[in-house]
Amino acid sequence: MMISTEQIELIKGTVPVLREHGVALTTHFYSRMLSHNPELKNVFNLGNQGSGKQQLSLAMAVLAYAERIEDPSVLVSAVTKIGHKHVSLDIRPEHYAIVGKHLLASISEVLGDDSFPELIEAWAVAYQQLADLMAGLEKNLYSDAVAKEGGWTGWRPFIVKQKVQESVEIASFYLYPADGGKVADFLPGQYLSVRLLLPELNLFQPRQYSLSSAPNGTYYRISVKKEAGKDPHPSGMISNKLHDAVQEGDVIEVACPAGDFTLDTGKETPVVLISGGVGVTPLLSMLEYLIDTGSNREVVWVHGCRNRNVHAFQEPLTSLGAKHGKLQKHIFYDSLDEQMQVEGYYEGIVDLSRLKEQAVLQDADYYLCGPAPFIKKQFEDLIAMGVSKEAIHYEEFGPANLILS
Template sequence: MITNKQKQLVKDTAPILREHGLVLTSHFYRRMFTHHPELKNVFNMGNQQSGKQQTALALAVLAYAENIEDPSVLASPVTKIGHKHVSLDIRPEHYAIVGKHLLASIREVLGDAASDELIDAWAVAYSQLAALMTGVEATLYSQAIAKEGGWTGWRPFQVKEKVKESEEITSFYLYPADGGKVADFLPGQFVSVRLFLPELNLFQPRQYSISNAPNGEYYRISVKKETGANIRPNGMISNRLHEHVKEGDILEMASPAGDFILDTSKEGPVVLISGGVGQTPLISMLEYLISTSSHRDVVWIHGARNMAVHAFKEQITSLKDQREQFQSHIFYDVLDESLPLEEYYPGVVDLQQISHEVILPDAQYYICGPAPFIEKQYKDLVKLGIEKSHIHYEEFGPNVLALP
């Protein structure tokens, strides 16, 4: 049990973490991977290269230090991290390794400022945090295996269909290779896929939103191909799926996870706002509403660079023609003059331009896309008078957004 004095010692390090947290977490990862290179098969090395993982950890450590007196206020981010960990098959033994190297890094980075008393305080605090996290994750693992067709760890799935959705996005239809059942999931959740990358000589996991409604037969992921001369490790996995994975191949997958989900307890309108490949979890939500014959009004708002890279556009057009409770607003950076201007708009998604269609009584808003896109749409919704509790968003990769 952590004492009040130890809590204060941890809390007193918050200003240091606020200023030098990234230095600490960068040192921590270098140290841990030096002593445990096998963990490179567990961690996303693309996020390591970009610095996103170091930033996310620095923010998490800072948040914990600032709220050490009442960690319960961190319930939402702890749950979100727990879902990510379960999808990567993180186990309690990993926490012991992380704790050892995090404490050593605090001592090495802070130098003389890291007294034995401070390290002891952080050791107790970390033990408390690890117990909190492993408790959340144990519950999620138990929930996964309690489902029909549920599992933990990595399970083989066969690619039975590979469908090109646009110039950049291809869908993969994944069926259990063992012939077993497919566990149910909640619209908006994701799965982790693990591939071996010869370029890095590592297994690498990547998380992809499930882009179909639950159907009891398969999962569909829709993956964007990365282009450019210098493809980072994140792009290596996506491009390997596009270029090397064929119909009939086997992929390893973790069970569905994630807390960015459609709230099916509500009956009001649903407004789905996406940028680029960020539409994938929202497509799952949309298909669920259709497959369950929901009477909820749906507004679909999507932004893409142009028509050629816009995936699922035929499906959206068909829905607009067939379903009265559905309307769509598409924004293209480059707009073809032949498109109807009442449905297509030039430039980036601008909610204020279509505010008369967006501001609906009792609506729930779901946003997914690149971080700057999410931030803009969130702030615009707040300016338009939408309650923050009605706005939900999913940031791909490590969570670094902290919107007020």
């Protein structure tokens, strides 16, 4: 059913309400849906539910859709990002019917006297329009996944054959298919979803972790920071279990690679990789790919973290740099000890203005990954230094709440 002009106006009329009460609406929605359909607790990240990040992310998405209801095509980038996340969680078309039922009921319940049948019908048509768009996109992503050699959909068991401590906070897990088959190639920058059973919750919980190595057809590597979440709060429970309980030889469930934050491998122009903390992981995959493929592209590596004890991949980065004649490195620590007071190391947070022409290269693409405040600062600094926003690509870990323009 096509949405009518009258229904478009009704949707647009809810924009002020969504701006003011969007989070209240989405909080009610998730509570309602997970109460009526508790099996979906195995799909949703309960850590993000507990922190409120998921509710805020959905509220922003609903608002953006309502504001652009006349031409949803302008949201193609955001929709694509969500579609990749859904495929990584094995979301299927039938799930949209469940979500739609509870979203419409929540709109009616939260609006109360301001709700009326014509408005709910307008939102029903609008939601179905979006659900059809998402399901179509995800169908193509699933088809692409199984078309690759070694590809699959759903959850596949993988063996942890190696577990390597990269810093005091970050460990790498080398994952091989338990069935002995191959693994599909991926684009540098993409991520995996892993799913573990949490007996304390009697639930499976999925989490996304960036692939931290170049594609190799044999194994996947993820590198996980041990978060500070405490029981029984689900935030950090998976990373803590991976660090403390999962050992070499154990089996975990993995979904196919996904994500649209990827290196443009068709270019020959310079690349500037800027990371904060564990945001280093997808950028390391990009760097490894460039070196493994013999690329002559000029590469600038900028990384910031608290100190060298938490600085992961120091030795691998040195080895990679030795193989690449055009790699320049700039490392920022919150504080430097005497051994680190050498060229290429800086005290304080990542500050691109201190690097100037060393970091801003003609025709370069810039890839940012780290916490949201880190990304926002680097984005704004690059714009101030004359970089076009089209040349800046970023990945925000967790639910997407950051909109930069």
